Amino acid sequence: MYWNTLLLALREMRRNLLRSTLTMLGIIIGVAAVITLVTLGRGATVHVASEIAGLGSNLLHLRPGSRNRGPGGISGPIEPFSLADVKAVEREIGGVKAIAPIASKTLLTVYGNSNWSTRVNGTSNGYFAARNWAVSHGRPFTESELQSGRSVCILGATVRSELFDREDPLGASLRLGRVSCQVVGVLESKGQSPFGSDQDDQILMPLKAYQRRIAGNRDVNLIYVSAKRSELTVKVKRDIEQLMRQRRRIASDQDDSFNVRDMKEVAARVSSTTRTMTSLLGAVATVSLLVGGIGIMNIMLVSVTERTREIGIRLALGARERNVLLQFLVEAVVLSSVGGVSGIVLGVLSAWAGAGMLGVPLVLSAEIILIAFGFSALVGVVFGYFPARQAARLDPIQALRHE
Amino acid sequence: MSGAPLIELRSVYRIYGRGEAEIRALAAVDLAIHPGEFVAVMGASGSGKSTCMNIVGCLDTPTSGAYLFQGVDTGGLSRDQRALLRRHYLGFVFQGFNLLDRTTALENVELPLIYRGMQRSERHARARRALDKVGLAGRERHTPAELSGGQQQRVAIARAIVSEPAILLADEPTGNLDTQRSHEFMRLLVELNREEGLTVVMVTHEADMADYAQRIIRFRDGRVESDSTVESAA
Numbered sequence: 089m090y091w092n093t094l095l096l097a098l099r100e101m102r103r104n105l106l107r108s109t110l111t112m113l114g115i116i117i118g119v120a121a122v123i124t125l126v127t128l129g130r131g132a133t134v135h136v137a138s139e140i141a142g143l144g145s146n147l148l149h150l151r152p153g154s155r156n157r158g159p160g161g162i163s164g165p166i167e168p169f170s171l172a173d174v175k176a177v178e179r180e181i182g183g184v185k186a187i188a189p190i191a192s193k194t195l196l197t198v199y200g201n202s203n204w205s206t207r208v209n210g211t212s213n214g215y216f217a218a219r220n221w222a223v224s225h226g227r228p229f230t231e232s233e234l235q236s237g238r239s240v241c242i243l244g245a246t247v248r249s250e251l252f253d254r255e256d257p258l259g260a261s262l263r264l265g266r267v268s269c270q271v272v273g274v275l276e277s278k279g280q281s282p283f284g285s286d287q288d289d290q291i292l293m294p295l296k297a298y299q300r301r302i303a304g305n306r307d308v309n310l311i312y313v314s315a316k317r318s319e320l321t322v323k324v325k326r327d328i329e330q331l332m333r334q335r336r337r338i339a340s341d342q343d344d345s346f347n348v349r350d351m352k353e354v355a356a357r358v359s360s361t362t363r364t365m366t367s368l369l370g371a372v373a374t375v376s377l378l379v380g381g382i383g384i385m386n387i388m389l390v391s392v393t394e395r396t397r398e399i400g401i402r403l404a405l406g407a408r409e410r411n412v413l414l415q416f417l418v419e420a421v422v423l424s425s426v427g428g429v430s431g432i433v434l435g436v437l438s439a440w441a442g443a444g445m446l447g448v449p450l451v452l453s454a455e456i457i458l459i460a461f462g463f464s465a466l467v468g469v470v471f472g473y474f475p476a477r478q479a480a481r482l483d484p485i486q487a488l489r490h491e
Numbered sequence: 492m493s494g495a496p497l498i499e500l501r502s503v504y505r506i507y508g509r510g511e512a513e514i515r516a517l518a519a520v521d522l523a524i525h526p527g528e529f530v531a532v533m534g535a536s537g538s539g540k541s542t543c544m545n546i547v548g549c550l551d552t553p554t555s556g557a558y559l560f561q562g563v564d565t566g567g568l569s570r571d572q573r574a575l576l577r578r579h580y581l582g583f584v585f586q587g588f589n590l591l592d593r594t595t596a597l598e599n600v601e602l603p604l605i606y607r608g609m610q611r612s613e614r615h616a617r618a619r620r621a622l623d624k625v626g627l628a629g630r631e632r633h634t635p636a637e638l639s640g641g642q643q644q645r646v647a648i649a650r651a652i653v654s655e656p657a658i659l660l661a662d663e664p665t666g667n668l669d670t671q672r673s674h675e676f677m678r679l680l681v682e683l684n685r686e687e688g689l690t691v692v693m694v695t696h697e698a699d700m701a702d703y704a705q706r707i708i709r710f711r712d713g714r715v716e717s718d719s720t721v722e723s724a725a
């Protein structure tokens with residue numbers, strides 16, 4: 089009996105193939121949109137999370153300047169850090185894996201006929217451990233280079249390809265502004281940061297050399313601190329804050345004149361933003377599913393009117409109300425769920441294409457696919473019920489007379 | 492006639508409309524039909540024949556009076572219970588054939604059996620037998636559009652008898668057939684009546700067709716005008 093009803097519904101759909109397809113289009117588009125948007129949203133979240141992890145493990149950013157800078161920008165001058173601050177953190181704070189001071193400036197770099205504007209970072213060898221980054225060609229700085237302030241540098245992958253093309257840069261001498269420096273290494277490529285900038289577009293040199301030859305001062309603008317273990321970041325952050333308040337003699341009623349940012353927090357914030365976007369887009373897609381449902385209701389009402397005589401015949405031959413109700417309900421559900429399955433296929437395909445285009449991983453979730461399918465079937469039940477009841481309640485005599 | 496009647500109408504009224512516009516389609520109809528009878532119902536157009544058939548067929552209910560089926564008053568039955576009564580005891584043949592379009596003869600005939608919840612193989616076997624009985628063996632796969640009017644009406648009979656009903660109700664079944672097909676159709680009904688003991692109630696306004704019946708009931712203005720048993724059928 090149920091099997092027959094299902095067969096009947098499929099046959100009815102085949103008979104009006106064009107009409108059925110057009111009717112299903114709303115559901116197809118709705119489901120495909122839900123699947124695509126949610127899948128891409130999740131892919132983006134995963135992508136951003138892994139990128140942020142790639143910035144460095146358990147990384148803290150210590151910057152001068154209050155965290156609560158007003159909209160008017162800087163309130164008062166920002167007091168930069170010094171090498172003494174770096175040493176103090178190294179000495180006083182437990183649970184630290186690596187520490188790297190940064191002072192930087194954007195400069196025009198020249199090699200032969202090529203030039204390229206890039207960020208020059210003065211730092212220490214701690215940079216590689218803190219940022220989870222390796223020198224892929226050449227070597228890190230030597231202890232004597234760091235101490236003496238010799239003018240050597242390590243190139244980011246982008247700078248290397250911009251200035252040297254296929255030439256081996258090791259040992260070459262290039263100009264950073266007015267200073268010349270010798271290339272000792274090239275960093276492995278890291279690609280875009282989660283915030284969209286090219287991380288490979290930079291040059292590293294020993295902090296001392298940078299301060300003496302380029303900056304002309306002893307300032308440190310940023311300190312990377314990476315904790316030994318993930319659980320330690322909160323404690324390390326708190327300890328650093330305490331230490332810096334002491335060192336800067338900040339009174340207990342005053343705000344910090346520096347800020348420590350946990351990249352994990354940033355990651356969490358970014359993925360929660362993507363999640364919000366995802367659910368927003370999902371809601372938009374849901375609306376199109378509802379519109380699809382109304383389309384189904386419309387076509388089912390037309391179908392009931394067209395098939396009034398058939399209904400009359402069935403009632404005369406002994407169909408009960410529930411038999412007729414079920415027949416039309418199943419037709420609506422078949423329409424909407426065939427639409428749902430087509431939409432899932434289409435959605436997965438377009439999510440796959442979109443993920444490839446955006447460079448995010450394809451995170452298919454069975455859960456979302458099941459929900460989309462369940463929702464489309466539900467749309468069939470909800471919007472098919474009224475027309476089906478209309479059919480079931482027909483008066484057999486009137487229905488048989490219907491032309 | 493002896494024994495309990497199969498169907499019995501007791502002072503049945505069927506009134507359409509109210510007040511000024513009131514139409515008495517049936518008025519004080521008393522009627523009993525016994526198993527195995529072949530009854531023709533005649534009368535002018537608008538005399539209440541179809542109204543009476545609809546009530547007997549449980550498609551409609553009397554405004555007042557009682558309709559007893561196999562001795563049971565149908566007055567208290569719900570819409571659904573009447574559907575079940577049709578499913579198990581009644582077979583219909585309509586003037587306009589009323590077959591499902593784009594559906595094969597076999598599928599049309601097995602339709603009542605589907606509602607009885609019968610297995611597919613048995614349904615098919617029975618539907619084939621019924622089609623064979625009405626002389627349509629070999630036409631199982633034809634759709635109504637591929638069959639002549641006479642053949643369509645035979646499919647309709649096969650559909651009506653496939654569930655072995657207690658009574659076959661036919662409202663002007665030959666109305667859309669030419670004379671020759673009408674006579675063939677009537678001979679088929681007579682055969683089913685004689686050989687299977689099928690009770691037949693048939694509305695017609697053609698005396699030729701009524702002559703096949705054993706009993707003729709005439710309606711006039713919603714009342715039974717005459718009720719006569721024919722001595723020898725054709």
Ligand SMILES: Nc1ncnc2c1ncn2[C@@H]1O[C@H](COP(=O)(O)OP(=O)(O)O)[C@@H](O)[C@H]1O
Binds near residue numbers: 507534536538539541
């Ligand atoms: N649904 C209806 N509403 C109002 N009047 C009806 C309806 N059905 C039948 N009638 C009236 O009842 C009377 C009997 O109709 P009917 O039984 O169809 O006659 P017959 O079948 O003998 O031609 C007619 O006057 C007809 O107009």
Ligand SMILES: [Mg+2]
Binds near residue numbers: 542
């Ligand atoms: Mg009539």
